[in-house]
Amino acid sequence: MRTVRSKLLIALLLAPAVLISMVMIAAIATTLGISFLRQFPGDLQVTLANYIAFLSQPFLLKAAYQTMALGLVVTAICVVLGYPVAWFLVKRDTRFRNAVFLIVLAPLLVSIVVRTVGWIIILGNEGLVNALLISLGVIDSSLQLMRSFWTVVVGLVHVLLPFMILSIASVLSKIDDDVIEAAMLLGARPATAFLKITLPMSMQGVAAGSIIVFALTIGTYLTPIWLGRGNVNVLAISIHEQALISVEWSAAATSAVLLTIMALVFMAIFLASIRRMTRR
Amino acid sequence: MRSRARPRYLDAFVAAIVVFLLAPIVVVLPSAFSSDVALSFPPQGFSTRWFENLSPGGNFCRLPG
Numbered sequence: 001m002r003t004v005r006s007k008l009l010i011a012l013l014l015a016p017a018v019l020i021s022m023v024m025i026a027a028i029a030t031t032l033g034i035s036f037l038r039q040f041p042g043d044l045q046v047t048l049a050n051y052i053a054f055l056s057q058p059f060l061l062k063a064a065y066q067t068m069a070l071g072l073v074v075t076a077i078c079v080v081l082g083y084p085v086a087w088f089l090v091k092r093d094t095r096f097r098n099a100v101f102l103i104v105l106a107p108l109l110v111s112i113v114v115r116t117v118g119w120i121i122i123l124g125n126e127g128l129v130n131a132l133l134i135s136l137g138v139i140d141s142s143l144q145l146m147r148s149f150w151t152v153v154v155g156l157v158h159v160l161l162p163f164m165i166l167s168i169a170s171v172l173s174k175i176d177d178d179v180i181e182a183a184m185l186l187g188a189r190p191a192t193a194f195l196k197i198t199l200p201m202s203m204q205g206v207a208a209g210s211i212i213v214f215a216l217t218i219g220t221y222l223t224p225i226w227l228g229r230g231n232v233n234v235l236a237i238s239i240h241e242q243a244l245i246s247v248e249w250s251a252a253a254t255s256a257v258l259l260t261i262m263a264l265v266f267m268a269i270f271l272a273s274i275r276r277m278t279r280r
Numbered sequence: 281m282r283s284r285a286r287p288r289y290l291d292a293f294v295a296a297i298v299v300f301l302l303a304p305i306v307v308v309l310p311s312a313f314s315s316d317v318a319l320s321f322p323p324q325g326f327s328t329r330w331f332e333n334l335s336p337g338g339n340f341c342r343l344p345g
Contacts, residue, residue, distance in 0.1 A: 084290055085297050087290065088291075088293075088294045094291075100298060103298050103302060104301065110305050114305070115304050116304075117304075117308055117311075118303070118304025118306075118307050118308045119304050121304075121307045121319050122303060122304060124319060124321075126318065126321070127321050158301065161301065162301075
């Protein structure tokens with residue numbers, strides 16, 4: 001009796017997860033299916049033409065390259081900038097710790113639209129940085145700070161840094177200080193103790209944060225449009241144009257499938273290298 | 281602790297990140313009171329016309345369509 005009841009309970013508890021994953025799988029399967037149709041809706045002949053068309057369009061290949069480059073650069077910068085802040089939040093014992101924690105969380109409470117407008121005010125031709133540099137006499141005319149790959153990188157790092165900091169901090173806080181102390185007692189210098197013990201133990205947090213940041217970066221749409229102003233085309237923008245402007249559902253589905261595959265390949269490589277690093 | 285100097289670098293770094301995280305949010309606030317149409321910093325003039333636009337009967341609520 002008891003086992004039957006517990007099995008029923010497990011089935012009930014699993015029901016929401018099964019339902020949600022079924023909807024997600026259905027969406028992905030539909031996209032995958034549409035990407036192999038000549039024209040959807042309309043000509044439903046199965047073909048590889050959409051993939052060949054994608055690979056023969058320099059514009060789309062460049063968008064794919066820029067999407068991946070953006071993902072890698074933003075993730076790397078978030079790790080480098082986020083790790084020390086996570087360290088500060090966990091290990092540094094000051095009265096500012098709670099304030100810093102709140103400030104790290106603050107951007108998450110403000111819409112991405114508002115934060116991107118903020119970057120336009122700072123980096124624009126009549127923005128804060130240019131006004132400051134001109135009044136200091138460093139430059140005579142405005143610098144073109146907008147419309148570039150690196151402007152988009154700045155905007156995205158600002159949006160995604162909190163995710164990285166929080167996931168590294170959550171793992172760092174679980175590392176026992178006694179372990180590091182033991183290493184020091186055995187003669188390790190602070191740098192050695194960090195490289196051999198703390199860093200490998202915190203790699204899980206870096207991996208989790210990197211996956212969140214990478215996945216959110218390659219799916220980003222608003223920041224490249226607003227800060228790149230047409231100079232930074234990522235696949236999310238191409239998919240939007242294909243699906244809703246030129247209304248080519250098959251082409252849009254193909255781009256979406258290729259974006260997903262690229263993301264999975266990058267994450268697999270990344271996770272494998274992290275695993276190798278932590279095992280050693 | 282031997283490494284007294286290191287927290288100072290860490291604190292300075294964290295202070296820089298705090299500025300980075302807050303700057304775009306903070307600069308939006310004075311710009312809301314700008315009298316200029318274009319976004320610029322420092323804001324040109326002072327006005328509350330953008331807030332008046334938002335009120336019922338303002339331009340924002342009288343869009344065609």
